[in-house]
């Protein structure tokens with residue numbers, strides 16, 4: 001195959017899903033030989049609005065047919081204007097947010113780099129606190145903030161400027177991390193440098209579907225206020241409606257100082273990333289975080305259409321309703337299959353923690369052979385991740401879950 005012959009060893013997802021994909025529609029994908037797959041992966045959170053969603057696709061086609069601007073660096077354009085207007089009207093204003101929007105290079109990691117850079121500039125400090133179980137990207141700054149040893153090792157150089165603290169999950173579920181950080185910061189002999197920022201995912205996706213409790217997030221916000229630390233929420237995967245609200249942190253009623261947003265903000269797989277910045281912190285000099293592809297106009301068009309689409313019906317309520325279908329099914333049909341199983345999640349994002357990486361891998365493999373694309377995450381990749389496009393039909397959701405259940409039965413010999 002040309003892929004094995006020519007493509008770098010760095011390729012990864014194709015190893016879990018070894019087929020040649022050609023078509024996709026809403027909650028399904030097809031390989032070139034016509035095999036059909038139910039999508040429980042959603043392009044790692046990019047396809048929340050579904051593959052080739054007709055409403056969004058029509059707007060893209062119309063834009064292309066009109067010979068409109070495609071690439072615009074960060075110049076003013078009609079597409080960017082309309083995206084910003086729609087984002088303001090549909091997302092920011094109803095929530096009372098007054099964020100400035102910085103478009104970065106169109107990947108999640110680039111928006112994390114921008115937020116880091118800005119937090120360090122604004123505070124004049126260098127250290128940043130991140131959490132165990134975190135994932136923020138694969139470039140120098142973002143990988144330095146990512147807890148997985150292999151991610152940091154892949155940089156091939158020492159990472160500096162990050163202090164990891166325990167995320168409130170597993171052994172640390174009852175540990176008062178916030179109090180611990182507070183005591184360390186109070187003590188000028190603790191060895192902990194005052195951080196520029198604390199970066200956190202309210203729900204760790206790659207970390208294994210670990211949820212920060214609301215009161216923990218509120219206490220974190222208070223801690224940041226107490227010391228003038230910038231609170232950055234990385235909403236790249238858990239945002240865009242995945243948790244049942246547009247931003248994942250809405251449930252805690254907190255307002256972060258910066259929010260990194262990417263993946264489904266581009267509406268249909270068109271790459272876009274941005275940082276939301278509290279106005280007082282928007283201290284970038286012009287061009288200080290530049291990048292050639294910050295103005296991919298099709299992403300603005302597609303992202304705007306996606307926001308219109310979500311406004312056209314009770315999108316978040318539907319996400320929560322379908323999430324309950326998944327939760328009920330997993331609770332009743334899957335958890336009883338093995339006493340070690342646990343489930344965690346919210347909205348339409350559920351993790352089945354098998355506590356066994358080898359078995360989880362085998363289950364995902366069998367599920368794929370039987371028509372479900374499903375990723376794993378967490379320590380040893382032992383958490384099966386149910387993360388379909390938010391537009392999945394009830395029928396396909398249940399069908400997919402049944403395939404997962406049967407895959408578990410096969411692997412566990414039940």
Ligand SMILES: Cc1ncc(COP(=O)(O)O)c(C=O)c1O
Nearest residue numbers: 107108109135136137234236237
């Ligand atoms: C929470 C979070 N932050 C950052 C990233 C990095 O995004 P990208 O892969 O687009 O660089 C990811 C990707 O999965 C993510 O889940």
